[in-house]
Amino acid sequence: MKFLLKLNDQLRKHFDKGGKLEKIEPIFDAGDTFLFTPPTVTKKGAHVRDAIDIKRVMITVIYAVLPCFLFGVWNAGHQYNLATPGSPEGAVADIIRGLIIVLPIVFVSYAVGGFWEVLFACVRKHEINEGLLVTGLFFPLILPPTIPLWQVAVGVTFGVVVGKEIFGGTGMNIVNPALMSRAFLFFAYSQQMVGNVWVRTASGVDAVTGATPLGVLLNLPEGGNAAEAMGAAGYSLKQMLIGNMPGSIGETSTIACAIGAVVLLTTGIASWRIMLSCVLGLLGAGLLANIFGSSPASQLPAYYHLAMGGFAFGAVFMTTDPVSGAATNTGKWIYGSMIGVLIIIVRLINPAFPEGVMLSILFMNIVAPLIDHYVVEFHIRRRMRRG
């Protein structure tokens, strides 16, 4: 290690002020602090500091999403092999196929997203933010495995540049960059974003497009039973919990998301208030629909919604982004529960979109500052009355 440390110190002079490579100093810094923790000591303020830093926070989030990623790799390969006649069977074949499908998407997402992040860091002369590591992995996980790679590149470019950097970079963005990327693709290239996944129909494994559970729900005929229709289409509740079914790469398995939630909550990285209120909002609105809803879709038991679509992934990983979410404690409850309610509204009432997780979160991202504003105003008014 001494050797590496020495090498770093030798290289550093080229990147320091006045050095030849001064302009790309953030790249050196990123590599340097990747290898070794920074040697910086405190100057002002508290003279000793907690061991936690943003690197640690972000890497914990990566650990938390790994179950989703690994399961997603297997599932993508599994679904492909199911839907492609003549392909090999077995877990190993599924995983290899899954890696062939998923790794290029992740690579493109990181490479293109990384390029923009580094470019902005060099121009703005600040350190490269580790938030990229999270955005670059979350984005592929909410894409269908059939996505063309060029769309991944375009999407992540839009998300990072328009979703984050034009607002000033990490910490100043209004909406979640990964979701912004997906929303861009969703509306710009909707054909590849909905439906076009390998789907096994009841008759066999030959179809290229087919209905997802939410599609079944949307197109439910008059007088049908939602849960039964879903079972008939091949989606049982158990299957939706495990996630061995078509869908976006990382979000099919509710169990994998739940493992992520456990990691995020025990380490205290994500807000339990947001996660819990999101679930409660969804269940509450689902129950109301059960009681008062007239359409057959609204009669789907509320807990089904927890396992369906991108809810679990969204609630665990997307809503809890501290930058784009609400910051006050009261605000977090409102923010989370509103997301849950909105998802049910889109799923059951809105005829245009089968799924509402992405849009609900993006919408609440935009509303979050307003919620915080009123919570803060309320706080101030209470303070004024006191004393």
Added chain:
Amino acid sequence: MNEHIVKKGFDINLAGRPGDALVDLVRPKVVAVCPLEFAGVKQRLTVQEGDKVARGAVLIEDKRDGEFKLRAPGGGTVKAIVRGYRRFVERIEIELDENEDVERFKSYSRDELEKADADEILSQLRSSGYLAFLRQRPFCRMADISVKPKSIFVNAMNTGPFQVDPNVVVGDDPEAFQAGISALTRLTDGKVNLCVGADVSDKLKGVAGADIHVFKGPHPAGNTSVHISRVDPMKPTDIVWTVKAADLVLIGRMLLDGILPEKRIVAVGGTRIGKDGRKHYRVRIGASVESLVADHLQEGESRFLNGDVLSGEMIEKDGYLRLGQSSLTVIAEDHERRFLGWTDPGFKLFSYSRSFVSTWMGAWSKEWSHGSSRNGGERAMVLTGYYDRVMPMDILVDFLVRAVLANDTDEAIRLGILETAPEDFALCDFICPSKMEIQEVIRHGLEMIEEEGI
């Protein structure tokens, strides 16, 4: 006696705590005054190198307030006047005589103090320079004597690592402390609130003339801002005075004797001080740092702090103790670089967050020795709400910090900045994953508001 429970907060269990033992140090040859300690004083130097001065002789007058004077902590010859940035006098060194001359002020008995005129006491405090011990809220600066405070808070707690133990200081001279309290009661029409910890000694509790409030809980339960917010919350227009118990002892002694006290008690702690050296010392005011630590200093690069590790100020090793300094902490400068530190499960790292193994293995209750490493790079501020977990006052830290960063002083006032002191945000500094300097932000905000006026 009222009891207040503070729930939010965090005790950093830092190794190197000073013991209760109180020992005398040998008389130093040189003492010094560091006038920059008294922020806001426009210096007019009244001595030259080589002048003979008595203990209590005027060294510097305030150009703005001619009555406020900085006086010599010892009698002897002015050995050196060190000037620094913009020719401010940084330090005046005095070589002590064998038999020091002493300049006398009016002395009071305790009975006289209880009936004394407020203006008379204030005038003596101003003239002796000890008014600097009386701080005022808002703005945490020397008290403005033109306004009568709504109440006065005496802080006799030490929840921060490692502040001087008020039980030791007051126990050493209870008479002076009582005199100080008696004098304070003359300065306000409101109450004098004495805030003590759960471990309060009988001598401290037995004081007359003050309302005693017991605060229990983790740091910052011992901070004056917390006391004010629980006992007598401030409105933006209120003025409250605050004083530390250890400083009040000096005030009391000065009023009783009519001369500037020779010594004060300083707690010496930190991992860079050998075990035997970590205790309370009775030292000459303005003695050199060296004289305090010489026998016990450990090998290696060290950082010397006037005050505690959370909000103390760095001083030089070859420097001198400040008049208002009641603790000296010495910690290691830590430039260590850990290989692939972000993968470290963290068995040996200390964190308030639960993302390290150590936290799950009970690191909070174990002693922890750590140096000055910032433990990470500076990043953008993220509104997380983390800070509120260690803020026991009714303050939304994220939004207050953001208001100050945006120079929105009106919003900052509405969010309660005037009730706070930078030290209240020390734990926010500590736990911040973006490694922000929250105390500096608040200090800047307070300065900005004071300049603009409210």
